[in-house]
Amino acid sequence: xxxxVIILGSNGAVPTPExxxxxxxxxxxxxxxxxxxxxxxxLQLQAAGTGLGRTxxxxxxxxxxxxYFGLPGLITSLSLQGRTTPLRIVSxxxxxxxxxxxxxxxRWRLPFPLTFEEHTATELSLLTGSGELEIFTFxxxxxxxxxxxxxxxxPREPNIRKDKIVQYGIPWTAIPDxxxxxxxxxxxxxxVPHTELVAPAAPPRAYAYCSDTVYFAELADYVxxxxxxxxxxxxxxxxxxxxxxxxxxxxxxxxxxxxxxxxKQLVLGHFSARYRSVEAHEREAREVFANSWAARDLYHFTxxxxxxxxVAGK
Amino acid sequence: xxxxVIILGSNGAVPTPExxxxxxxxxxxxxxxxxxxxxxxxLQLQAAGTGLGRTxxxxxxxxxxxxYFGLPGLITSLSLQGRTTPLRIVSxxxxxxxxxxxxxxxRWRLPFPLTFEEHTATELSLLTGSGELEIFTFxxxxxxxxxxxxxxxxPREPNIRKDKIVQYGIPWTAIPDxxxxxxxxxxxxxxVPHTELVAPAAPPRAYAYCSDTVYFAELADYVxxxxxxxxxxxxxxxxxxxxxxxxxxxxxxxxxxxxxxxxKQLVLGHFSARYRSVEAHEREAREVFANSWAARDLYHFTxxxxxxxxVAGK
Numbered sequence: 001x002x003x004x005v006i007i008l009g010s011n012g013a014v015p016t017p018e019x020x021x022x023x024x025x026x027x028x029x030x031x032x033x034x035x036x037x038x039x040x041x042x043l044q045l046q047a048a049g050t051g052l053g054r055t056x057x058x059x060x061x062x063x064x065x066x067x068y069f070g071l072p073g074l075i076t077s078l079s080l081q082g083r084t085t086p087l088r089i090v091s092x093x094x095x096x097x098x099x100x101x102x103x104x105x106x107r108w109r110l111p112f113p114l115t116f117e118e119h120t121a122t123e124l125s126l127l128t129g130s131g132e133l134e135i136f137t138f139x140x141x142x143x144x145x146x147x148x149x150x151x152x153x154x155p156r157e158p159n160i161r162k163d164k165i166v167q168y169g170i171p172w173t174a175i176p177d178x179x180x181x182x183x184x185x186x187x188x189x190x191x192v193p194h195t196e197l198v199a200p201a202a203p204p205r206a207y208a209y210c211s212d213t214v215y216f217a218e219l220a221d222y223v224x225x226x227x228x229x230x231x232x233x234x235x236x237x238x239x240x241x242x243x244x245x246x247x248x249x250x251x252x253x254x255x256x257x258x259x260x261x262x263x264k265q266l267v268l269g270h271f272s273a274r275y276r277s278v279e280a281h282e283r284e285a286r287e288v289f290a291n292s293w294a295a296r297d298l299y300h301f302t303x304x305x306x307x308x309x310x311v312a313g314k
Numbered sequence: 315x316x317x318x319v320i321i322l323g324s325n326g327a328v329p330t331p332e333x334x335x336x337x338x339x340x341x342x343x344x345x346x347x348x349x350x351x352x353x354x355x356x357l358q359l360q361a362a363g364t365g366l367g368r369t370x371x372x373x374x375x376x377x378x379x380x381x382y383f384g385l386p387g388l389i390t391s392l393s394l395q396g397r398t399t400p401l402r403i404v405s406x407x408x409x410x411x412x413x414x415x416x417x418x419x420x421r422w423r424l425p426f427p428l429t430f431e432e433h434t435a436t437e438l439s440l441l442t443g444s445g446e447l448e449i450f451t452f453x454x455x456x457x458x459x460x461x462x463x464x465x466x467x468x469p470r471e472p473n474i475r476k477d478k479i480v481q482y483g484i485p486w487t488a489i490p491d492x493x494x495x496x497x498x499x500x501x502x503x504x505x506v507p508h509t510e511l512v513a514p515a516a517p518p519r520a521y522a523y524c525s526d527t528v529y530f531a532e533l534a535d536y537v538x539x540x541x542x543x544x545x546x547x548x549x550x551x552x553x554x555x556x557x558x559x560x561x562x563x564x565x566x567x568x569x570x571x572x573x574x575x576x577x578k579q580l581v582l583g584h585f586s587a588r589y590r591s592v593e594a595h596e597r598e599a600r601e602v603f604a605n606s607w608a609a610r611d612l613y614h615f616t617x618x619x620x621x622x623x624x625v626a627g628k
Contacts, residue, residue: 013390013391013394014391014394014395015356015357015387015391016357016360017357017358017360017361020357021387039353039354039356039357039384039386039387040353040354040357042329042353043329043330043331043334043353043354044331046330046331047331065386065387065390065416066387066390069383069386069387069390069416070353072353072379072383073329073335073353073379073380073383076327076379076380076383077327077328077329080327080328081328097415098415098416101411101412101415102379102383102412102416
């Protein structure tokens with residue numbers, strides 16, 4: 001079952017041809033979710049070979065341009081390509097008002113239903129999900145209202161143990177009841193408890209996206225135990241003061257969040273354009289949290305069950 | 315003296331990673347002018363290695379997204395990079411109102427003066443120029459108000475003939491007067507007429523930009539005699555009806571404008587995303603106008619004096 005993140009853009013405020021503005025695509029088995037949509041995201045979706053055919057939800061963290069200036073072009077292209085399936089965009093308040101003049105939303109009807117869900121996260125809270133995915137939002141601390149997002153597979157039903165089916169001669173008609181939590185009574189009247197009959201399903205995998213934010217200790221609570229944590233790392237440690245002033249984090253601070261949250265893997269991004277190479281970000285983060293990786297455009301981070309994520313180039 | 319056009323984007327409404335949305339950079343010896351600014355133009359300016367350091371004027375043809383959705387990101391990046399020199403944007407009416415919510419123009423002051431000159435061209439008319447360049451605008455015929463632009467070098471003063479300086483012993487103090495149109499009286503009282511003393515300067519080079527438009531015969535008058543004509547060629551000839559319905563042109567119609575205008579060279583662009591290759595556009599145009607070329611991203615078209623433009627890859 002697929003659960004992976006494609007990095008569409010890994011740079012901070014000023015993009016470069018090698019490192020586009022912020023955007024991730026989370027891909028599950030049946031559903032994709034786009035998180036942030038910097039300028040050029042529609043081109044990166046083409047370059048990744050995915051498009052948005054399996055996407056009904058776009059999550060925008062905040063209304064700084066490098067996180068949403070790709071929306072007007074993306075929505076226009078989806079219209080021109082004849083999309084008819086609904087699309088919703090979750091963001092802090094004000095996004096529709098910004099996009100409306102460009103897309104003339106109050107004058108023309110798009111060929112697909114487009115809805116805006118605008119709210120400011122103040123605590124960890126559950127949004128409407130997308131397909132097999134649950135979506136949560138939580139507050140980040142930046143210069144303007146900023147939402148983090150956590151995406152998790154829906155819990156699966158436990159697996160019936162095949163050896164027990166054979167052992168007790170369980171008919172298939174009894175299986176839904178057992179999966180739902182029931183015990184099983186054999187033909188001889190013996191009561192076999194539920195727990196003996198099932199093996200727990202693999203725990204749901206989770207990914208969290210934290211950009212842009214200063215370091216704050218409570219953030220680790222919001223993203224506790226995620227398999228894959230994306231956290232911005234605009235600066236290196238020698239610029240920690242500037243990071244705080246500008247509402248950003250260092251690579252080491254990102255690693256501290258991963259460590260305290262008990263995350264399995266950390267992906268760094270939103271790098272300042274001053275850094276030509278981001279190897280130092282990776283190195284500094286690994287001093288705190290070993291399984292840290294610098295995002296690079298079009299990298300895939302694949303999350304296996306209860307394991308450590310794998311990194312692959314395009 | 316430099317006079318060249320860099321193709322930053324050559325595709326129509328839906329861009330691809332290989333063919334970005336519309337944007338050209340005209341480069342003269344001292345000044346660059348950006349014409350149209352589709353999504354991703356700031357990245358293409360980086361890829362071309364130019365930036366906008368020599369640019370005080372951006373010309374936008376019309377308010378369809380593929381011609382201006384790159385402006386919010388470009389202006390934001392210029393701000394973040396600390397630009398202080400003024401920038402003006404010429405466009406049909408409505409551009410400032412569209413950009414203002416994204417850039418919060420009424421709330422924050424950019425670090426450089428940004429002015430909007432909004433008007434609908436109804437005839438060939440002269441705008442304020444940029445450095446050594448004169449800028450004209452003229453009407454195109456599209457689904458919404460659309461301006462074409464013509465950029466021409468300012469006329470140069472004639473060159474004083476060195477042989478005449480020697481022959482008549484002309485002192486350097488007399489030269490400005492002769493350049494300004496005066497005759498010269500020798501020490502013996504002989505009056506040498508102006509025309510004998512000077513050789514005409516090279517004629518000013520001109521480039522015109524026509525996107526998006528249906529074919530119409532009068533357009534050739536607006537762009538008469540230009541050295542380099544850019545004309546949209548969204549479709550091939552077998553889709554001439556669809557081109558007209560959508561307010562666009564075919565490659566052959568573009569060539570007809572070049573032929574009737576007496577242009578020296580034609581560049582085609584704004585190709586529909588349905589075409590993977592644009593060789594057929596070049597071929598069909600050349601049946602009408604031999605010196606026709608399909609634009610490709612990051613191609614340079616260099617215009618020599620009174621000659622035919624040269625094409626070079628990046």
